[in-house]
Amino acid sequence: GYRPGDGISPAERKRTAFGAGVFLLMFALGSGRYLEAEESRQAYLGELQDGMYVTVQGQLAGKQVQKNRYVYELTSCMFRTDSSNFLQAEPVSCGGVLIYSDSDDCSIGDILIYHGEITLWKRASNEGAFDAKAYYFARGFDFAMEGPALDRKVCAKRQTAEALWQLGQQIKEVYLKTMGERDAGILATMVVGDREFLDAETKRLYQIGGLSHILAISGLHISVIGMALYRMLKKAGLPFGMAALAAAGVMYGYGGMAGWGVSVRRAVLMFLLFLGAQVIGRSYDTFCALAFAAVALLWKNPCLFWDAGFRFSFVAILGVVWVGQSISYEKKGMGALRGKIFAASAVWFTTLPLVAWYFYEIPVYAVFVNLLMLPMMGVLLGFGAAGGMVGLLSLPLAKGMLFPCRILLFMGKHICALAGMLPGAMWIVGRPQRWQIAVYYAFLGVGTCLLHRQREQREREKEHGRRAEQKNGGHPGVFLAALLLLAVLGVSRSGEAELDMLDVGQGDACYLQTKEGYPLFVDGGSSNVGKVGTYRILPFLKYKGVKKIDCWVVSHTDEDHISGLREILSSGYPVEYLAV
Numbered sequence: 001g002y003r004p005g006d007g008i009s010p011a012e013r014k015r016t017a018f019g020a021g022v023f024l025l026m027f028a029l030g031s032g033r034y035l036e037a038e039e040s041r042q043a044y045l046g047e048l049q050d051g052m053y054v055t056v057q058g059q060l061a062g063k064q065v066q067k068n069r070y071v072y073e074l075t076s077c078m079f080r081t082d083s084s085n086f087l088q089a090e091p092v093s094c095g096g097v098l099i100y101s102d103s104d105d106c107s108i109g110d111i112l113i114y115h116g117e118i119t120l121w122k123r124a125s126n127e128g129a130f131d132a133k134a135y136y137f138a139r140g141f142d143f144a145m146e147g148p149a150l151d152r153k154v155c156a157k158r159q160t161a162e163a164l165w166q167l168g169q170q171i172k173e174v175y176l177k178t179m180g181e182r183d184a185g186i187l188a189t190m191v192v193g194d195r196e197f198l199d200a201e202t203k204r205l206y207q208i209g210g211l212s213h214i215l216a217i218s219g220l221h222i223s224v225i226g227m228a229l230y231r232m233l234k235k236a237g238l239p240f241g242m243a244a245l246a247a248a249g250v251m252y253g254y255g256g257m258a259g260w261g262v263s264v265r266r267a268v269l270m271f272l273l274f275l276g277a278q279v280i281g282r283s284y285d286t287f288c289a290l291a292f293a294a295v296a297l298l299w300k301n302p303c304l305f306w307d308a309g310f311r312f313s314f315v316a317i318l319g320v321v322w323v324g325q326s327i328s329y330e331k332k333g334m335g336a337l338r339g340k341i342f343a344a345s346a347v348w349f350t351t352l353p354l355v356a357w358y359f360y361e362i363p364v365y366a367v368f369v370n371l372l373m374l375p376m377m378g379v380l381l382g383f384g385a386a387g388g389m390v391g392l393l394s395l396p397l398a399k400g401m402l403f404p405c406r407i408l409l410f411m412g413k414h415i416c417a418l419a420g421m422l423p424g425a426m427w428i429v430g431r432p433q434r435w436q437i438a439v440y441y442a443f444l445g446v447g448t449c450l451l452h453r454q455r456e457q458r459e460r461e462k463e464h465g466r467r468a469e470q471k472n473g474g475h476p477g478v479f480l481a482a483l484l485l486l487a488v489l490g491v492s493r494s495g496e497a498e499l500d501m502l503d504v505g506q507g508d509a510c511y512l513q514t515k516e517g518y519p520l521f522v523d524g525g526s527s528n529v530g531k532v533g534t535y536r537i538l539p540f541l542k543y544k545g546v547k548k549i550d551c552w553v554v555s556h557t558d559e560d561h562i563s564g565l566r567e568i569l570s571s572g573y574p575v576e577y578l579a580v
Contacts, residue, residue, distance in 0.1 A: 026295060034302035044092050045142060050120045054081045056097050056145065057113045060106055062259055063165055065196045072099035073141075074112065096141040099148060108165055109156030116148025125503035126536055128360060128431070128543025138307035164256040168192035174391030178399040183409050186215070187402075191384045193217045193258035200534075207359070208425055209416030210348070210366020211373060217258045218313060222267035224378045225385060226251045230275070244275040262297065262304065263313040269293040286321045290314065308358050312351060319350030323448050344370045349444065349485060353437045356489055360542035362427045365419045373412055380408045429489055430545020440488045492545065504536055505529035507560035511540065519546045522553045525563035533567030541573070548574035 058074030065071070078091035099114060106112060120143050121133035136142075156162070172194050175184035185197030198215070206212050214220065226247055233243035248271075255268045270289040277284040294314060297304055304310050323346035344367045355362055363369075383404045391398030419425055432440075502509040507526030513519050519541075526532040541549070552575045554562060569575060 030295075030298060030302065033299060034305075037302050041095060041142070044094055048118065048120060048143065051117050052081055053115070053117055054079045055091075055113065055115050055151070056148075057091065057111065058097055060108050060110045060112055061096075063104070063108060064259070065169075065194065067196075068102075070101045070104045072101060072106065072112070074099060075140075077142075094142050096139070098136075098141050098144040100144060100146050102147065105150070106153055107156055107159055107162035109158060109161050111154040111156075113151040113153070114145060114148040115151055116145045118143045118145055126540050127500075128539035128541075129536055130539075134306065135308075138303050138305075138310075140301045140303060161256055164253055165259075168194060168257040168259075170392055171388035172196070174388050174395065174398055175402070177395055178387075178391060178402050179406060183406055186409055187384050187388075187405055189215050190217070190221070190381065191388060193261060193264070205413065205416045205420070208363055208420040209369040209373075209412075210363035210419075211369060211412065211416060213312070213316070214373070214377060216263055216309065217261060217267075218263040219267040219270065219317065220374075220377060221381055222251060222254075222264070222271050224381045225254065226271050228378075228382065241279050244279050248272055248275050262307060262309040265297060266290075266293045266310075266313050269296060286317070290317055290321075308354070311354055315351050315354060316347050319347040323350055323444070341367070341371065344374070345482075349482060352485070352489065353432060353440050356429045356432050357437070360428065360430055360539070360545070362429055362489075363419070364424055364427050365422060369415055369419050372415055376408050376411070380405055427490075428542050428545060428547045431543050432489055436488055436491060440485055443485055443488065500540075502536060502540060504532050504564065507532065507563070508555075509537055509564060511544075518550050519548070520551050520553065521549050523555055523561040524552070524565040524568065525559060525561045527560040527563075531567065533564030534571070537564045538568055538571065538573060548576060551577040551579055553579045 056074065056077055056079045058077035060072055061075040062073040063070060064073070074097040077094050077097050079094055079097075080091045099112075121136050121141075123133050124131040171192050172184070172188040175187050176197070178184075179187065181197055182199065182202060185195075185199065186202060188194045188196070189198045193216075203212070203215065206215055229250055230243055230247040233246055234240070238246070251268055251271055255264050258264050270286075270293055273289040273292065274284050297310065320343060348367050348370075352362060383401055387398045387401035387405065390401055496513075497515040498511070498513040500511040502511065504524075504526040506528045508523040509525070509532075510522040511519070512522070524533065524537050526536075529536065552565065554565065557580070
């Protein structure tokens with residue numbers, strides 16, 4: 001018969017086979033669902049043209065405020081056009097539509113009908129630049145309309161969603177009145193998901209420190225606020241069912257106030273499953289909850305798989321559960337500190353290919369910055385949420401409650417700034433090739449499975465009174481494996497000769513690379529594109545993995561030849577020689 005220590009038991013083999021079968025079935029169903037949705041979408045998208053006049057009907061599902069303008073998110077949309085080469089009689093169902101308006105005259109839940117010209121999303125004209133078409137395609141939005149005419153609206157009978165959004169706006173106003181605009185912008189982003197006052201400099205600073213994830217409402221926020229509320233209600237004497245129901249209702253409302261982003265939906269779904277398991281007395285399995293959330297989100301919008309927020313949200317959880325828990329450590333003293341370092345490192349290593357894919361550079365000291373800042377996040381979010389609510393009644397009292405938030409934000413700012421001053425703070429790796437990502441995750445998967453087996457073996461030996469051969473064995477191997485993974489992503493591109501003429505509007509920008517691998521640049525400016533260096537030239541260089549320019553040649557000093565170069569130099573990007 002089977003004895004403990006003999007390896008994988010027959011029951012475990014059956015569970016593995018069953019899990020593999022379920023995965024293959026869901027993969028087949030998901031692929032069919034994706035192909036069906038894509039075929040339906042392309043059937044009408046191929047007929048649309050930029051500037052075409054259409055009539056759109058949809059339900060207002062969400063709002064954003066961007067630079068004193070309102071962005072309406074319409075879903076369940078239909079449109080009709082008078083174009084002679086298109087279906088004229090019946091409206092055509094489509095994906096979401098973004099409406100840009102200077103005024104806010106509608107409530108979330110209203111059915112709206114607009115007339116106007118459409119704006120199709122543009123592909124990135126340069127490598128490394130923001131690809132609006134891919135971004136909005138993944139989120140389910142087919143096109144935008146700038147300032148269209150509102151034909152009519154059918155008011156929603158229930159105003160709960162609008163009330164939650166207005167509550168978030170009021171909390172943001174509390175922050176603005178009690179804190180500086182910069183701190184208010186950060187706290188509003190963290191607590192209510194409003195990015196109106198989050199400036200580019202702050203986002204860059206948090207990116208250097210590896211703290212970009214705290215600027216998006218995610219599982220960290222839901223767990224801190226939701227779990228604190230749930231435990232508080234239980235301590236107050238409420239039964240499990242009542243405490244769970246109350247916590248679920250509050251967190252569902254919080255998700256509505258935060259705008260139901262991808263990470264919010266994933267975190268709320270998993271939190272509801274946790275509460276359900278508590279109520280019925282079953283154990284909560286993170287992998288099952290994560291898989292359920294993925295299936296639920298992708299079934300509604302299969303294209304969400306290509307969304308960066310979706311990928312980061314799910315892969316980060318896998319890093320904590322799958323990789324982090326595979327490494328054994330003691331629960332007290334220095335072992336506990338090692339455990340925190342391993343958990344932070346697990347998330348960092350698991351999301352590393354995604355960071356390189358989307359940002360082309362890696363914050364080297366992110367693990368240490370997170371170790372310093374993440375323990376403070378509970379205090380920051382707790383006081384931030386409580387202060388925002390109290391400020392609706394008393395601004396002076398809210399100002400006192402938000403004072404710890406100002407201190408913590410001050411510390412976070414200087415910790416990130418200090419990390420950015422350290423040598424090699426940002427490692428420019430360029431966008432990795434797909435084979436590099438495949439090899440990286442293959443190595444990570446095999447290594448994690450081996451560590452998991454080793455940990456299980458050690459636990460079996462302890463259960464049967466046998467002393468483990470090596471208390472913390474494998475940790476030097478973990479370090480060497482980590483170096484191997486970094487080496488996979490750091491493989492440099494081939495040194496082939498290359499010439500690229502960048503699209504900078506009315507201007508000039510030319511990148512050259514010799515066959516020996518020396519990078520050169522000629523000019524770099526524009527007279528009609530703002531921040532051309534920040535948003536077009538520098539992302540291109542990072543996308544290519546160019547860590548410095550050996551020689552930057554300036555033909556003449558007109559604005560359309562040097563405006564971007566000035567931005568590059570002020571950003572600190574290394575340019576060895578400047579030839580004028």
